[in-house]
Structure formats: structure tokens, C-alpha cells
Amino acid sequence: xxxxxxxxxxxxxxxxxxxxxxxxxxxxxxxxxxxxxxxxxxxxxxxxxxxxxxxxxxxxxxxxxxxxxxxxxxxxxxxxxxxxxxxxxxxxxxxxxxxxxxxxxxxxxxxxxxxxxxxxxxxxxxxxxxxxxxxxxxxxxxxxxxxxxxxxxxxxxxxxxxxx
Amino acid sequence: xxxxxxxxxxxxxxxxxxxxxxxxxxxxxxxxxxxxxxxxxxxxxxxxxxxxxxxxxxxxxxxxxxxxxxxxxxxxxxxxxxxxxxxxxxxxxxxxxxxxxxxxxxxxxxxxxxxxxxxxxxxxxxxxxxxxxxxxxxxxxxxxxxxxxxxxxxxxxxxxxxxxxxxxxxxxxxxxxxxxxxxxxxxxxxxxxxxxxxxxxxxxxxxxxxxxxxxxxxxxxxxxxxxxxxxxxxxxxxxxxxxxxxxxxxxxxxxxxxxxxxxxxxxxxxxxxxxxxxxxxxxxxxxxxxxxxxxxxxxxxxxxxxxxxxxxxxxxxxxxxxxxxxxxxxxxxxxxxxxxxxxxxxxxxxxxxxxxxxxxxxxxxxxxxxxxxxxxxxxxxxxxxxxxxxxxxxxxxxxxxxxxxxxxxxxxxxxxxxxxxxxxxxxxxxxxxxxxxxxxxxxxxxxxxxxxxxxxxxxxxxxxxxxxxxxxxxxxxxxxxxxxxxxxxxxxxxxxxxxxxxxxxxxxxxxxxxxxxxxxxxxxxxxxxxxxxxxxxxxxxxxxxxxxxxxxxxxxxxxxxxxxx
Numbered sequence: 001x002x003x004x005x006x007x008x009x010x011x012x013x014x015x016x017x018x019x020x021x022x023x024x025x026x027x028x029x030x031x032x033x034x035x036x037x038x039x040x041x042x043x044x045x046x047x048x049x050x051x052x053x054x055x056x057x058x059x060x061x062x063x064x065x066x067x068x069x070x071x072x073x074x075x076x077x078x079x080x081x082x083x084x085x086x087x088x089x090x091x092x093x094x095x096x097x098x099x100x101x102x103x104x105x106x107x108x109x110x111x112x113x114x115x116x117x118x119x120x121x122x123x124x125x126x127x128x129x130x131x132x133x134x135x136x137x138x139x140x141x142x143x144x145x146x147x148x149x150x151x152x153x154x155x156x157x158x159x160x161x162x163x164x
Numbered sequence: 165x166x167x168x169x170x171x172x173x174x175x176x177x178x179x180x181x182x183x184x185x186x187x188x189x190x191x192x193x194x195x196x197x198x199x200x201x202x203x204x205x206x207x208x209x210x211x212x213x214x215x216x217x218x219x220x221x222x223x224x225x226x227x228x229x230x231x232x233x234x235x236x237x238x239x240x241x242x243x244x245x246x247x248x249x250x251x252x253x254x255x256x257x258x259x260x261x262x263x264x265x266x267x268x269x270x271x272x273x274x275x276x277x278x279x280x281x282x283x284x285x286x287x288x289x290x291x292x293x294x295x296x297x298x299x300x301x302x303x304x305x306x307x308x309x310x311x312x313x314x315x316x317x318x319x320x321x322x323x324x325x326x327x328x329x330x331x332x333x334x335x336x337x338x339x340x341x342x343x344x345x346x347x348x349x350x351x352x353x354x355x356x357x358x359x360x361x362x363x364x365x366x367x368x369x370x371x372x373x374x375x376x377x378x379x380x381x382x383x384x385x386x387x388x389x390x391x392x393x394x395x396x397x398x399x400x401x402x403x404x405x406x407x408x409x410x411x412x413x414x415x416x417x418x419x420x421x422x423x424x425x426x427x428x429x430x431x432x433x434x435x436x437x438x439x440x441x442x443x444x445x446x447x448x449x450x451x452x453x454x455x456x457x458x459x460x461x462x463x464x465x466x467x468x469x470x471x472x473x474x475x476x477x478x479x480x481x482x483x484x485x486x487x488x489x490x491x492x493x494x495x496x497x498x499x500x501x502x503x504x505x506x507x508x509x510x511x512x513x514x515x516x517x518x519x520x521x522x523x524x525x526x527x528x529x530x531x532x533x534x535x536x537x538x539x540x541x542x543x544x545x546x547x548x549x550x551x552x553x554x555x556x557x558x559x560x561x562x563x564x565x566x567x568x569x570x571x572x573x574x575x576x577x578x579x580x581x582x583x584x585x586x587x588x589x590x591x592x593x594x595x596x597x598x599x600x601x602x603x604x605x606x607x608x609x610x611x612x613x614x615x616x617x618x619x620x621x622x623x624x625x626x627x628x629x630x631x632x633x634x635x636x637x638x639x640x641x642x643x644x645x646x647x648x649x650x651x652x653x654x655x656x657x658x659x660x661x662x663x664x665x666x667x668x669x670x671x672x673x674x675x676x677x678x679x680x681x682x683x684x685x686x687x688x689x690x691x692x693x694x695x696x697x698x699x700x701x702x703x704x705x706x707x708x709x710x711x712x713x714x715x716x717x718x719x720x721x722x723x724x725x726x727x728x729x
Contacts, residue, residue, distance in 0.1 A: 010349055014298075018290060025291050055476070062473040068295040068315060071349045 195241020197268025222252020258581025381445015586615025
């Protein structure tokens with residue numbers, strides 16, 4: 001099963017390498033990864049998407065916790081709470097005369113943005129969950145994608161819902 | 165913070181910090197990048213043992229740490245000096261031994277430049293240290309050293325490496341040694357969860373066929389006394405792992421001896437048929453468990469360990485208790501209070517165990533040639549079981565574990581996790597430095613002794629009377645044994661055509677060399693060796709090359725599935 005893990009770490013050189021080394025050394029997989037500074041610049045926040053059964057996930061979170069530079073580990077799936085997951089993609093898509101209107105209508109439907117324009121290509125910025133990104137890629141693919149860059153996931157727990 | 169700061173160079177700061185950490189001895193080897201430190205050492209009263217290879221420096225510091233419980237310390241230069249420590253670090257890491265290794269590094273400006281004797285030792289050692297540091301400014305040096313010692317000895321102990329660029333150890337600052345450690349990301353748990361402890365005690369009082377499975381964690385947390393009280397209060401038989409040897413007296417009635425691949429029949433049978441397994445400071449290593457599905461299959465498992473990653477890693481645990489073994493055993497005794505199990509209440513269980521004991525699994529046949537087991541029995545007898553024993557790896561290690569019985573912890577030093585050939589002799593040097601008057605014996609094979617034989621020069625230089633007992637079978641015994649049993653006797657590259665004359669070799673180094681070729685000579689050779697007090701001794705025992713270690717459980721088989729002699 002796929003799990004999204006949030007890892008709060010000391011913002012020091014070498015931390016990413018410790019985590020990457022832990023995953024490769026113990027045969028765990030990283031499906032996606034994103035890292036950036038938090039509000040407190042001495043800390044960084046990593047979001048790691050990984051895959052495994054309960055036993056493997058238990059080991060992953062315990063092994064991460066054991067690393068000296070790691071402050072906090074939360075496995076969103078196992079936490080039982082709802083969470084928001086987003087990723088970003090930049091897609092450079094073909095726009096010759098016949099395709100331009102179709103591209104624009106897809107952009108409109110998916111509420112994404114054109115961030116760069118040339119005579120032959122539009123660069124489209126899209127954020128959303130994985131399904132949305134996959135859907136838009138599938139729609140653009142027949143029109144011709146020149147280049148595609150996807151970020152790792154960013155994730156966050158939802159606040160408790162207000163009771164009705 | 166300490167008052168009256170004074171300006172010191174990085175090198176002096178290092179020595180001052182070692183002094184504050186109460187380090188008495190370091191094992192090292194100088195070189196270009198650490199010349200400033202060696203220059204400062206010139207007028208220091210810190211004892212420095214000059215080894216002949218950096219790997220040996222780490223094993224010696226490791227041996228020192230194992231016998232004393234203090235942090236062992238090494239100092240080596242950059243590049244090859246640093247890379248030579250890797251096997252020693254990995255050895256200490258697998259066995260959770262607290263050491264701090266200081267490596268030189270090229271000046272900060274040159275890092276990444278492929279400079280002379282540059283190696284990315286922080287990168288290289290990352291997976292085989294508990295933590296490591298590259299010091300980037302002299303101002304952070306005192307804090308890093310303080311943290312390094314703290315991390316090495318606290319929680320589940322382990323090796324820490326501190327990489328010191330040449331310009332950092334040459335730079336000056338006002339020295340202040342931090343008195344406190346504040347690491348938001350590292351806070352080991354010592355106290356066990358009370359509710360879990362209560363649950364565990366309930367299970368223990370209910371159990372009919374309990375077994376304690378005690379490992380190296382008991383030694384590391386100095387919990388032998390508490391383990392003894394606990395086992396006797398509840399009348400629970402104790403089996404120890406290779407790393408736990410001596411944490412419960414081997415000659416005690418409740419002792420089952422070692423378990424696992426070369427364990428005793430009674431220990432393996434008891435674990436296979438117990439209804440409650442209490443694992444204390446042990447990690448369910450594959451050499452212990454064999455086939456995981458059948459290991460203690462009918463038992464409720466209580467697992468006490470300071471490292472949460474050890475729990476439920478290999479075996480599903482019913483009652484995990486994370487914390488320090490000693491603290492938790494104390495709490496369990498306290499929770500149990502007046503509850504006690506009498507010997508009589510365990511009559512049936514003890515009866516079954518006595519039956520297994522009668523199998524005499526640790527046994528060999530005498531012959532006209534020297535049997536290696538006989539040598540160890542004689543060593544045990546002639547040292548009254550009081551020696552510090554180190555081992556190399558392979559048959560010598562297993563026979564030492566089977567035939568030398570330990571009643572105290574910190575007396576048996578062996579590379580249990582990594583299985584490092586060449587460990588025993590330098591570890592014995594470290595142990596002898598810690599306890600100059602003790603009898604320290606390295607039980608070695610003719611293969612592994614040659615992996616760090618150069619340290620004879622070190623032992624001679626410092627007058628360390630380490631005894632080396634070579635069980636010389638002219639082959640890599642354990643490799644040969646597996647080839648005999650599992651590879652149709654195809655002895656591929658496991659027999660040595662030539663060896664040096666170990667007696668002459670010892671003499672060439674200025675050590676004493678002795679040889680026994682017949683069983684009748686064994687005792688007098690050992691006696692002569694034990695009488696030497698000022699230099700190392702090699703005892704070359706020419707033993708039966710065909711001898712195998714029994715009992716044996718084939719790798720991956722259930723541990724009740726033992727090949728007996």
C-alpha cells in the first residue's frame with residue numbers, strides 16, 4: 001500500500017543523503033520526494049511517498065525516527081486523519097493551429113495556467129492531486145507533450161471539520 | 165558555560181574536550197592532516213597507543229569499550245587513514261559499541277577538489293555509524309565533540325565519526341565547553357511503559373514454560389545483576405546470544421547456554437517449545453532464529469529493547485517494551501513485588517529441560533591429534549574461567565563460545581554482527597590496555613590471525629602480554645565445514661598451502677612463540693604462555709583439520725532441527 005510520510009528534519013547538510021541512504025540501504029522505495037524549509041529556517045519538511053505493507057511501513061517510520069537529525073515522522077495513512085495532497089506539473093504542449101483551441105479548452109476545464117507561450121508551444125502549470133495531474137497528461141498526450149516536469153508531493157493534515 | 169574562556173587552537177580544543185570526557189587512552193596513527201593534533205599530543209599526558217594499521221586502532225578502541233563500558237577513542241589521518249577505519253566502524257555499529265573516531269580531513273578549501281589524501285569519509289561512513297559530523301568551523305568543535313560522546317554512549321550505543329579538516333584544527337577560538345546537551349531530534353527512551361510492564365509481569369506469572377533470551381543489550385546496559393534477580397525470582401531458564409555471553413552466569417543452574425545455529429540442544433529445544441519468550445536486549449538475528457516461522461512459534465513474546473526498530477522487525481511481538489533493559493527489569497521486579505515462583509512450580513518444565521541437557525550436545529571425541537575444543541577446555545581450566553577472551557571469526561569463535569563458560573559480562577569480546585575476521589587480536593590489545601593485569605586471550609584461527617598480525621609489533625612495543633591461541637587447522641575452518649556439509653566436499657580455496665612458521669614469526673616480532681602438536685603438550689604450552697607477563701605470546705596449536713563445529717542448524721532451518729555430533 002502507498003503511504004505519504006511527513007518528515008521534519010534539522011536543516012543541515014547531509015540530512016537528505018542520510019534519508020536517501022536509509023531507504024536504499026534497507027531496500028525501501030521512494031516514489032516521490034519533496035523538501036523545503038519550514039517557517040522555522042532551522043528545520044526542513046520532507047514529504048516522502050513510499051510503498052509497503054504494514055510491517056515495512058512500521059520499519060520505515062521507526063528507522064527514520066532513529067536517525068539523529070530527524071525531529072518528527074508522521075505517516076499520514078496510518079495516522080487515521082484526513083490529509084490534503086498536492087503536486088505540481090509543468091507541461092510543455094504542442095499548439096499548432098489545429099490544436100490550439102483544444103489545448104485552451106482543456107486548460108480552462110482543469111483551471112490551470114499558461115505560464116509561457118511560444119509560436120509552437122504552451123507551457124502549462126497545473127497543481128492538484130495525482131489523479132488530476134494524470135488526467136491532464138492523458139488528455140495532452142495525443143496532442144504532443146514536448147516536455148514534462150512533475151514535483152514531489154506536498155501534504156498536510158486537514159483541520160478537524162466543524163460539526164454541524 | 166565554563167568561566168574564564170581562553171584562546172585555544174582546534175587541536176588543543178580536541179585534547180581538552182577528550183580530557184573533559186575523561187578519556188584516558190586513544191588508539192591512533194598519525195598522518196599529514198592530523199599533524200597539528202599530534203603536535204599537541206606531544207606535550208599531553210593522554211596515553212596514545214600507536215597501532216600498525218588504522219583498522220586495528222578502531223578494533224582496539226572497540227575492545228577497550230567492551231571491557232570497560234566507557235567510550236573508546238581513535239585518531240587517524242585523512243584519506244586512507246580514514247577509509248581503513250570503515251571495517252572497524254561497521255563492526256562496532258553492528259554490535260552497538262560506543263566509540264568515537266576522529267579522522268583528519270584536507271583543509272575546508274580543498275574539500276571536493278580530489279586533494280591528496282582526500283576521501284569523503286562522512287559519506288562513506290554514513291551507513292556504518294550511529295552518526296557522523298564534518299566540522300565546518302572551529303567554533304562548533306566543542307559542541308560537536310560533546311554531542312559525539314553523548315550519542316556514542318546513550319540510547320542504543322554505537323560508533324560516531326568526527327571529521328576534522330586541517331584548517332579547523334589549526335584555527336584558534338576562545339574555548340568554552342558546553343555543559344549541557346540539547347538535541348531536539350535525539351532523545352532516547354530509558355523508562356519502559358508502565359502498563360506494558362504490568363502486562364508483562366502478568367504473562368510471566370501465568371506462564372508454564374517460560375524462557376529468557378538475553379542478548380548484548382543486557383551487557384551494554386549493565387543489567388546483569390537485575391537479570392539475575394529477575395530470572396531467579398520467577399525461576400526462568402536463561403539462554404544467551406553470542407553477544408550476551410556472560411550477562412547471566414553460564415555455570416548457573418538456570419543457564420541454558422547459547423542458542424541458535426551453534427547453540428546448545430537444550431537452549432534451542434527450550435526456545436522452540438516455550439510458551440513465553442522474554443527477549444531482553446536481543447534482536448532476533450537470523451543466526452539465532454533460523455526459520456522465522458517456527459521460531460518460538462507457540463510462545464507469547466515479550467521484547468525489551470532500547471531500540472524501537474529492533475521490535476517486530478523479524479518476529480511479531482505481543483508485548484513490546486521500549487527502554488533500557490536495566491531500568492525495565494528493575495521496574496518488573498518492583499511491579500512483581502511479593503509475587504514469586506518457586507522452583508517446585510516449574511518442576512515439569514525443568515524436568516523436560518534436564519532431559520534435553522542429557523543429550524550433551526556440546527561434545528567431541530578425543531583423538532591422537534589435538535582437538536580444538538580440547539584446547540579451549542584447557543584454557544578455561546587453566547585460567548579458572550576468569551580470562552578476558554576475544555575471538556576472531558569462524559570455527560574458533562563458535563568453539564570459544566561453546567567451551568569457555570562465562571560467569572560475568574564484559575569478558576567475551578567477539579564480532580557478533582558483522583563477523584569481522586581480524587577483530588580478535590586488536591580487540592585483545594584494547595582490553596589489555598584497559599586492564600593491564602588481566603589475562604587476555606585471543607582465540608584465533610590460522611586464517612583470521614593473519615588479518616591483523618602486524619599488531620604484534622604494537623603489543624610488543626607497549627609490553628602487552630596478550631595471549632594468542634591459534635587453532636591451526638591449515639584452512640578456513642568454517643568455510644571448509646560448509647563446503648563439506650553443503651557443497652559436496654568441494655574445498656574451493658579454503659585450504660592454505662603455506663603458512664608462516666607462527667613461532668618464528670612471534671620471535672621475529674619480539675614476542676614469545678610456542679607450539680603444541682600433540683594433546684599431551686597443550687597444557688604445558690598454555691602454562692608457559694600464562695606465565696609471560698611482559699610481552700605477547702603466540703600459541704600455535706596444530707589441530708585436527710577435519711573437525712567441525714557441532715551441533716549445527718543449517719542456515720534457514722528451524723532451530724530445533726539440529727545436526728548433532
